[in-house]
Amino acid sequence: MGHQRSSFGRNLAPSMETFGTKSGPDCIALESKQHLQIFTRNGRMRLVRLVDSGERVLLEMSGEVVLKPDLDLADTLEIEVKDPELRAFGTYSRRYVLSFLPVVFIWHVIKWSVSMKFELMSDGESPWWRGLLMLVNGFFFCAGGLWKNCAASLTGETDLNLTHKTFCCLCVALVVMVVAGANVAQLPTTILGGSALFLSGTPLQYFQTRAKYPERRFTSCMLWALANFSSTIGVGVILIVIVVTYRLLLSAGQPVAANLFLPISTALTESLMVSYIRLLYTKLVVDKRPLVPGDISYVALPFMLTAAHGLTEGARVTGVFAGAVTSGEYSWVGSVLLTLFLNVMVRTGWTRLCGFHLLKWTIGFPYAFICAPTAYSKLHDETKIYVGYFRFPCILALISARAIVYQDLSFSGSQAAAYNQSAALALLCMLVTEFLEDYIVVQQIIPMSGLVKSCRDQSKMAAKIGGDRSLLRQDRSLKRSEGGLPRFAFLLSLGALFATDNQVRRALAEACGELEALEHEPLGDRCAASREATTWSPSPRSEESRWDGRGSCGPPGASFAR
Numbered sequence: 277m278g279h280q281r282s283s284f285g286r287n288l289a290p291s292m293e294t295f296g297t298k299s300g301p302d303c304i305a306l307e308s309k310q311h312l313q314i315f316t317r318n319g320r321m322r323l324v325r326l327v328d329s330g331e332r333v334l335l336e337m338s339g340e341v342v343l344k345p346d347l348d349l350a351d352t353l354e355i356e357v358k359d360p361e362l363r364a365f366g367t368y369s370r371r372y373v374l375s376f377l378p379v380v381f382i383w384h385v386i387k388w389s390v391s392m393k394f395e396l397m398s399d400g401e402s403p404w405w406r407g408l409l410m411l412v413n414g415f416f417f418c419a420g421g422l423w424k425n426c427a428a429s430l431t432g433e434t435d436l437n438l439t440h441k442t443f444c445c446l447c448v449a450l451v452v453m454v455v456a457g458a459n460v461a462q463l464p465t466t467i468l469g470g471s472a473l474f475l476s477g478t479p480l481q482y483f484q485t486r487a488k489y490p491e492r493r494f495t496s497c498m499l500w501a502l503a504n505f506s507s508t509i510g511v512g513v514i515l516i517v518i519v520v521t522y523r524l525l526l527s528a529g530q531p532v533a534a535n536l537f538l539p540i541s542t543a544l545t546e547s548l549m550v551s552y553i554r555l556l557y558t559k560l561v562v563d564k565r566p567l568v569p570g571d572i573s574y575v576a577l578p579f580m581l582t583a584a585h586g587l588t589e590g591a592r593v594t595g596v597f598a599g600a601v602t603s604g605e606y607s608w609v610g611s612v613l614l615t616l617f618l619n620v621m622v623r624t625g626w627t628r629l630c631g632f633h634l635l636k637w638t639i640g641f642p643y644a645f646i647c648a649p650t651a652y653s654k655l656h657d658e659t660k661i662y663v664g665y666f667r668f669p670c671i672l673a674l675i676s677a678r679a680i681v682y683q684d685l686s687f688s689g690s691q692a693a694a695y696n697q698s699a700a701l702a703l704l705c706m707l708v709t710e711f712l713e714d715y716i717v718v719q720q721i722i723p724m725s726g727l728v729k730s731c732r733d734q735s736k737m738a739a740k741i742g743g744d745r746s747l748l749r750q751d752r753s754l755k756r757s758e759g760g761l762p763r764f765a766f767l768l769s770l771g772a773l774f775a776t777d778n779q780v781r782r783a784l785a786e787a788c789g790e791l792e793a794l795e796h797e798p799l800g801d802r803c804a805a806s807r808e809a810t811t812w813s814p815s816p817r818s819e820e821s822r823w824d825g826r827g828s829c830g831p832p833g834a835s836f837a838r
Contacts, residue, residue: 281758296739311335314341359601361562365655368662377669380417384673385680388411390604392681405457407465411449414469419445422470424575426478429501432489432570433481447476462515467509472507489569496567504576507556508583511549515591518542522595523602531607538595539615542588543622549584553577554652561671581656590653593706600699608702623657625649625725632727649727651659661718669704738752 304328306312321341357363387409394405419527423441427433436444440468451472478501482494518541525534557577561568569611592615596608621627631647677683679693687697694700716722721749 279584295796307355308721310671360565360569360571360573362570363573365438365651367576367655367658370662371650372666373662376795377665380666380678381459381669381673383413383417384670385676387675388677389680392677395682395726402457403459404457406462407453408466410452410456410469412598414448414452414466415445419473421579422473422577423477425504425579426474426501427481427506428570428572428574430474430478430497431482431485432492432497432568433485433573434574438490440481443480444473444477447472460524472500472510476836491566492569493567496560496564500556500564500572503556503560504580505620507549507553507580508587511545511584512587514545515542515587518545519591519595519598523599526603526607527646531605532610534599535607535610538592538611539618543615543618545716546584546588550581550653550656553584554602554650557652577652578655578659580664581652582659584661585656585667589664592669592678592704593671596702596706597671600702601695604698608698610704612705612709619660619713620716620722623713624720624722625727626722628653628723629727648728664714668703668710676698740810831833 309329311327313325313327314321315325317323319341323336323338324338324341341351342357347354353823370476373402390634391409394403419441423436423444424434427436448469452465452469456462482497486492494750518538521541522534525531525537558573561572592611596611600606600608620625628647628649632644634645635641636644655811675694678691684691684693686692687694687700694703
C-alpha cells in the first residue's frame with residue numbers, strides 16, 4: 277500500500293491469501309493520507325486502528341501491541357493463548373501439500389502394483405498381503421493425524437506418547453491382519469482398524485494423565501470423541517449409500533436422474549455435516565469447558581471439516597469414474613458440470629445468500645441466520661483449496677499400476693490401463709474442473725456474495741427495534757485472559773468476523789477487537805473507555821515515519837469499511 281515494506285515486513289508476509297482469510301501474519305505499509313491509531317488500557321497498548329484522511333476506520337485489530345518489533349523480539353515474546361476458544365484453527369500448508377501429493381502417488385503405484393501381482397499369483401491362499409499393505413498405508417500416511425486427533429479429542433493432549441503409540445500399532449496390526457486374512461473387504465477392515473487405534477492407546481493415556489487435568493471428566497470427553505468418530509465414519513457411510521444409489525440409477529437407465537442426484541445429494545450432505553460439526557463442537561466442547569480440555573481447534577475440529585469435504589469429493593470421483601468404467605458412456609458430463617456450478621456457488625457464498633433471503637421472506641430474518649456464514653464454514657471453505665486434490669493420486673496410481681502390470685495403453689479390453697476412453701476422459705475432466713473451480717474462487721472471477729453485509733444490516737435492524745434476536749454478541753470490554761497474550765486477529769480462526777454462533781461468536785468477536793460490536797457502539801464511547809489514544813502516520817516529506825501524538829479517535833458514528 278504505497279511505501280516499500282521493510283525486510284522484516286516481507287518476512288512476515290502472508291504465505292497464502294484468499295477472500296477474507298490469509299495464512300500467516302500480515303504487514304501493511306501506510307499511504308500518505310492514512311494514519312495508525314493505537315489505544316491503551318491500563319497503561320498497555322491493546323487496540324490498533326487504521327484510519328484514512330476522513331477519519332474513517334479501514335481496519336481494526338486488538339491484542340498485545342508491540343512497537344518496532346525485530347527478529348529477537350519475535351523469538352522471545354510470549355504469545356501463549358490461555359483461553360482455548362481464542363486459539364487459531366489449524367489449517368494446511370501449501371508447501372507440504374504440494375510435496376506430499378507426489379509421495380502419495382508413488383506409494384499407491386507401488387501398492388497397486390504389488391497387490392495386483394499377488395492377486396494374479398494367488399491360488400486360494402489367505403490374502404495376507406492385503407492386510408500388510410493396509411498397515412503400511414495406515415501407519416505411514418494416516419496414523420500421525422489420527423493419533424493427534426484421538427489424543428486431542430479424548431485426553432486433551434496434543435499427541436499420544438511413544439508407549440501408547442506402540443500399543444496402538446500392535447492392536448491395529450492384529451485386528452487388520454486377522455480381518456483382512458478372512459477376506460473381509462477393505463472398507464470394513466479400515467473401520468475396524470481405526471476403531472482399534474482409538475480404543476487401545478487413547479483411553480490408556482487418558483487414565484495416566486488424570487492428575488494433569490483434575491477438572492476433566494471421562495463421560496464428557498468420550499461423548500466428544502465419539503461425536504468426532506461419528507462425523508467422519510458416519511459421513512463416509514452416508515456417502516457410500518449415495519454412490520450406490522447413483523450406480524443403481526445408471527444401471528436402471530436413468531442417467532438424467534443419476535446426474536442430478538449425485539452432485540445435489542453430496543453437496544447437501546457436506547453442508548449439513550458442517551452444521552452438524554458446529555453443533556457438536558458448541559454443545560460438547562464449548563459448553564462443557566473445562567470438562568473437555570485441550571486445544572480442540574488445532575487438529576480435531578479441522579480434521580472433522582476436512583473429512584466432510586474430502587470424503588464428499590472422494591464419493592463424487594468414485595461414483596463418476598466407476599459409472600464410466602462400467603457403462604463406457606458419457607452420461608457423466610452433466611454430473612461434472614453441475615458439480616462445478618454448485619461448488620462455485622457454495623464457495624462464493626451465493627447459495628447461502630439465496631437461502632438467507634428465501635428464509636427472510638418466508639419465515640422472518642431471525643431464522644435466516646441459519647444460512648449465515650460462520651467460522652466453521654470459512655475454515656471448511658479454506659480446506660477446499662487443498663483437500664479436493666487428495667482424491668486424484670489414488671486413481672491415477674491405479675491407472676499407472678495397471679499400465680505397468682498389464683503393459684496395455686489402449687482404451688479397450690479388460691486389461692486397458694484406464695479401462696476405457698470414457699473413464700479416462702471423466703477423470704481428466706474432473707481434474708480440470710477442480711483446477712478451474714479453485715481458480716474462479718481464489719481469483720474471484722465470480723465475486724463473493726454480499727451475505728455478510730446482509731447479516732450485519734439485519735442485526736442492526738434488530739438492535740434498533742429493541743429485539744434480542746441479533747446473533748452478534750456485544751461485548752464492549754477489551755479484557756483478555758489473565759496470564760497470556762492473545763494473538764492478533766489475523767492469527768485467529770479463519771473467518772472469525774463471519775461467525776454467528778452465540779458462544780463462539782462472543783469469544784471470536786472479543787479476540788478480533790469486537791469489530792461487529794463496534795458497529796452498534798458510538799466511537800465516542802470507545803474513546804471514553806480508552807484512556808489514551810496515540811496516532812502514527814507517515815511523514816509526507818519522506819518515507820520515514822513519525823509519531824505525532826494527535827490522539828484523535830474519530831467522530832462518533834464513523835463508518836467501517838472491511
